[in-house]
Amino acid sequence: MTEDQKQQSKQDEPRIGVYVCHCGLNIAGSVDCAEVAKFAATLPHVVLAQDNRYTCSDQGQAGIQKDIKEKKLNRVVVASCSPRLHEPTFRKTCEDAGLNKYLFEMANIREHCSWVHLYDRKAGTEKAKDLVKMAVAKATLLQPAEEIEVPITRKVLVIGGGVAGIQAALDLADTGYKVYLVEKEPSIGGMMARIDKTFPTMDCSICILAPKMSDIGHHPNVELLTNSEVSEVKGYIGNFHVKVLKKARYVTKDCTACGECVKVCPIVTANEFDVGLATRHGIYTPFAQAVPSTYIIDMNLCLNKDGVIVCDKCIKACERQAIKFEMKPEIQEMEVGTIVVATGADVFDPSVIPDYGYGKFPNVITSLEFERLINAGGPSGGHLIRPSDKQIPKRVAFIQCVGSRSEKTGKPYCSNVCCMNTIKDSLLIKEHWPDTEIYVFYVDIRAYGKGFEDLYKRARKEGVVFIRGLPAEIREDKRTHNLWLIGENTLKSELYRTNADMVILSIGLEARKDSETIQRLLTLSRNQDGFFLEAHPKLRPVDAATGGIFFAGCAESPKDIKDSVTQASAAAARAGILMAKGKVTVEAITPIPFPEKCKACGLCIKVCPYNALTLDKEKKRVTVIEAACGGCGTCAAECTFGALTQSHFTDEQIIAQIDAITEYDANKKTVAFCCNWCSYAGADFAGVSRMQYPAHARIIRTMCSGRVSIKFIERAFARGAAAVLVSGCHIGDCHYINANYQTQKRVERTWKKMEQNGLNKERLQLLWASAAEGEKFATKIREMQSIVENVKPEEIEKTQKVFEKALEGS
Amino acid sequence: MPERIRHPPLDKEKMEQVQTEIHLIEDQCKGCGYCIEYCPRKVLEESNEINARGVHIPKVSDISKCIMCSFCTAVCPDFAIFVEEKPARKVKED
């Protein structure tokens, strides 16, 4: 935009164009768009108001651009879907037509209106009108802004060394970027290194993984940090400052993996890699093809753990003198531009299902233990033996859906890989021991992928018997340790009592217990099952909502190897896009200081989660480091002197929206403040899921709930609103690290004031809801309906008197 | 990976610890306490017995934890303590 244009739009009267979208029948089905458009035309400063079918289409966008040029529009309002979806689209439309992209505003009349009031056309249309009114009121006060550019460090941090992490690291390293691959375990490889063969091709898993692992070990662009954990992440997209804790191995790189030390080590314990089915020593390598091949000492068990060299057998045995007990953990710091999270998943522990006897009956094992038993490099040399007597079983039973698809035990979702895993396992057994009978007890066989159905048919051809009906219980014969499975064959409607020598439970995948740590470090969201939440389930499946962070593999949801690798390459490509550009633009929603009002109290600096404000005590002014600013707006809400406001979410703009809501029938409405990342997204999710709730709420969007200052709440009440809802991310999960603590403080202060003045503090509600908790949001709105209906006129009058000071100035 | 490891290792006989006997030459001990302090498995503790030198000598608190690292032998200034493997059990019949 040229200087002239800038000047023009600042001084000129606002000329607003309003477009009300039908979105096919998505909006038009429950909202009268023509009526809303007609209403919009009556609002001040609106020179054009029309309704169209698909505003986001090429045609629709071209129409807007034409109107901007011909009708000299200098503000555009589109009433359609959620800004989280199409704000960037329309901003570009405006920019291409020569209008500054910050002069555009959206009203969400789909996710927040038409989809949630499907059966109340009248109320939905009235609400849509209010939402358009709010958007127009804000648009009137919008000012043009320029985005600043920030350089991107061309380095990547990949957290997790499973097949997804390895693939992402290789793709990025091959592109030419420097990659830091951090892995918690002593070796990379993850789950894939443990399994025997992969479906549907029946490739040997470690054989196809080992070359990739070796590539990582040798790649000039990859710095491999195993036995390490990420301990701190600061910064923002393109400029992350990361600290990695490298735990001590006590063995240097001189180790040649000769294994002489293992022979003399007196400590013997269960090997985690073999899921406890084999032993290892105190000094060990997790498995034969480990990368790096350097051995490691388990200091929790070593006799020298108290710092005194009590046992020096391994030191003496090592010809290369590679064992150094003095090694200490180190912290390595690094600057990276993007982060790929590939931390993987955990498995379900079936000991919480007592009827299956896992842990009590020796011959009931999990599918992971089965993989280790049948693996030629495993504890039994590839012989499938019964743990009780080490004999080959003659009849084996697989039980599906253990810990998956269950509301009570385990998780409610389907773990994706277990059906195919069982089919593959049954074929492996038949390959080696063709006379072994195999029974698979299932509810549904999910063989959706390429080549999966063929594998299933192969299993049927080999004589694997599939019985639809899970066993209710497993009982053991005390003497032989054989097992009985008792269940119902649902296709025949008959009870079965099958004998089996060995039972394999097909356990499900669960989110890792330490994903909470990663979530805190990187301010990510997780869904209710504990997996990381992507920015958009269809259109941005590998992006995190936080810029610059991407997901790959089972960290995002359970999946097989092909999908993990695909997702890893996708994440690498997305990270590559950012880094190829070399710079990223920072959204112009940073604070605007008014030095003449500043009293240098320093409160704004205290609440900033990014340390993006500095105070010059002499000059009594506050300066903003735009590049570091996250855009939460908490500083603006904290300042009681009006010396700070947030660009594009100024006090005046928000107050204009509050006033627009409360102009008519304020006593029947709730003024709701929702934060962009969690609660607004949660409300969107409620809309996408078509959850129905009453139409009394009008949502004002802020980037963070920390932007909501006390005077906004007071203003809403002073204008006669029936209720106010403030909602944000869960405490501890705030997208802006900890800004929502301020929200809590402010709401509590307001509650206190209401109580002291004899007002019903139930009328101010505080809701913490994540982006996945659409149901929670809908429930809260339903609950508040009774509050809105039952508020008495005297109460409203009293509230208005108490808060009338908030009406001063606007 | 699963924290609760439910099945014992198939080769769990390897985890069986060596059976040891700790021999103390009582009157040579000067009660310095090094063997008690530096034993990595905390097998020894101070007893109430007093030897000819007038000091408390160590006693075994839990012989099953002893792993025969022989550090007590190495650290004793007076060569007053040593560890031996208990004689092997009866050899299995062929």
Added chain:
Amino acid sequence: MDSSDATVKQVRHRILEADKLKNCFECGICTASCSMAEMLGNEYGPRKLLEDIYANPEEALASEAIWVCAWCYRCYNRCPQGLKVPEILLSLRKTAVERGQTQAFDKALQKIVKHIPLPLIATFVCYHPERAGLKNEEVIDRIEQIREEMFGAKKKEKTGKSSKEKIAIIGSGPAGLAAAYELGRKKYAVTVFEALSEAGGMLRKAIPQYRLPKKLVAKEIEFIEDLGVEVRTGTEIGKNLSFEKLKKDGYGTFFVSTGAHKSQKLKIEGTDLKGVTHALDFLWDANLDKKIEVGHKVVVIGGGNVAVDAARTARCLGAADVTMLYRRSKEEMPANLREVEEAEHEGVKIEFLVSPKKILGENGNVCGIECTRMRLDEPDETGRKKAIPIEGSEFTREADRVILAIGETPDLAFLPKDVELNEDGTLWVNPLTMETTASGVFGGGDAVTGPASVIEAIRDGKRAAVSIENYLKTKKED
């Protein structure tokens, strides 16, 4: 559920949503756990019924299947979705009664009399609530009528078959009586040995009168005796008569159904104070109509069926304030949900997450209990969440009577060594044949499963009877 506009569609919608039937993925675990499905064969199964609610709700309401559920809650305990199948069936029953579709109830009674041993007891303890609006007396009469039609008029039989195949049933609880019922009908020579002075086991000892009138137990025992079965009360195997002596007397086959009557001891101070009793002793005394000083403030410790029965009996006897203390939460409570609801209805208070620490006494009498609050932690090996005491949360509550009901275990010391037991003291049996590790010795009921419901014991008795028959037939062929 309002009765005025209960259309079938509304009922179905409500069950799908509120009772969570939408989550059912038809795994068949409910039918596999169901005690009735086993005894009734392919004609009945909860899964089929749930499917009918989806596909054909009218038919579901009119079928006799909804009246046949015995409320043992085994399906609920095992269902991966946690569906409360008995509750779903109850709402169907209520709807059927409102719509006047009660013909199915009579058909159900006929099925019960045909296939289930001890139908009178089962109908009263197990198949309640909601007997299609009929009064108890009407139902008793109808069952006896059907039984007479099916099995012929009452007449005293002589001991049938050859007296070589003498079968000894040790314990006259529901499992033993059910086995006797089935074997007697097949004309085997059966003797039932009972340690107490009256037969019936828990039916007489623990289940209170208002749940199971004494006369029904008497009627069933009369029927069994008419079949030629000998019931010897006052004979405790292991005390009055040894197991070996039984063998010498010519008994070749045994069915061990001694139940679980050994009350578990609570290892805290004060259990020997006056006013502290074990629940089983308390209930036995109440059932013998002995005069009991039940006190004013009764505290029952425990959360199982026996605890609930003790609490309700205490209320019946006139205690003003009866409270149950259970150390875990409502979801983990092992007692039958129906019983708990009825108890709460009758005024029994239940406090969760509380555990007794010490029983306080004054002059040798109970005056109070010191308790701590508990919190739930990760599940242990039984799959239930462990209860951990919260430090410093001790509090005292007044009580003048304490009834301990923390669990019962079987007492199987009288059995020969070749009959192996499980780690928890229960009898190990082959789940298909109910045979123990000793050939010819079978087991069933609470002695095998630990404390469970009456219908499960009846099922065990029937299963064992079939198995004993097979065993004797193959023995004969050898």
